[in-house]
Amino acid sequence: GRSVFDLEVDGEAFSIDFRWLEQRSGPAGAGSGPSLPVSRLEPWALASGEASCSRPAAVVEWGHGQDVVGGRAFSPYSAEITALLEDSYERFKAGSGLKGVLFxxxxxxxxxxxxxxxxxxxxxxxxVRPVYRHNVGLGLRESCADGSASAGGRVATPPTPTFASPCRSFSPPPKSDISSQSDASTWLAAAWCLDPAAFWNLLVGAVVGKRA
Structure with missing residues (x-):
């Protein structure tokens, strides 16, 4: 499975990492410069009219890969475990020596x-299952830059989204036809919304196929 996709828009090459929801200049493995956050409009928000183009109130969602259930190949942790993970992760990033947490x-x-x-x-x-940490809110999912979503100590308790069938109807245009940011967005949406069995491969791309 792949977690990173290479694109070229207006002659500029860049890569998108679905695991971290980040964009870097240059192709995968050769990117340079700072990473830029990438946002994704959730299909359930589009269907329900809850989406907003403004930046969402940032809350942290922790989750893990799973076998496909109801068209979803990932699942968020409970609010209690999310709070534990976020607190422990902050200590890990601060260099406390904490490498992980058992629950x-x-x-x-x-x-x-x-x-x-x-x-x-x-x-x-x-x-083994892959783990992710994202910002979520108002129907948007985006990169969770350190400190951007946890300053208020808030963690996500999102509704369980229903992924609508239109998501699966996307088909990516040939890369040779990508000539604008709009085309790139369409291609990435299609890549994200391929067969649900491959969804987590695309999003995280690590240790896929191992059953918990």
Whole structure:
């Protein structure tokens, strides 16, 4: 699976990383300069009319990859676990020596989240799932720059979105036809909304296919 896609618009090459929702100059692996945040309009927000073009009130959503359930190949953690992860992650970023956090999920299983690798490991089976940390709000999902969403200590308790079928109807135009930002947005939307079984491959691209 791929988590990074290369694009060229008006002769300028750049890459989009779906795991971190970031854009970098140059093709994947050769990017330079600072990363730029990328926002994605959620299909459920478009269908319900809840979308806003203004910057959302930033809240943090932590989640993990899963086998496809209802067309979704990822799932957010509960509010309690999200709060634990966010607090622990802030200490990790501050250099406290904390590398991860162990918790017991609602299913009774123990999981270890490794912040350096952004992976979840089920202790009983040693199976691995990718982990993400995004900003969400008002129907937008975007890069979660350190400190941008946690200053107020807020974490996400979003409604469970229903991904509408129009998302799956997208088909990417040939890369040779991408000549504008609008074309690039259409291509990225199509890449995001491919077969649900491949969704997490595109979004995270790590340790896919291992079952928890």
């Amino acid at each position: 017991t999920a609602a299913n009774g299983a123990d999981y270890l989240v490794d912040f350096a690798k952004m992976q979840q490991v089920r202790q009983a089976t040693r199976s």
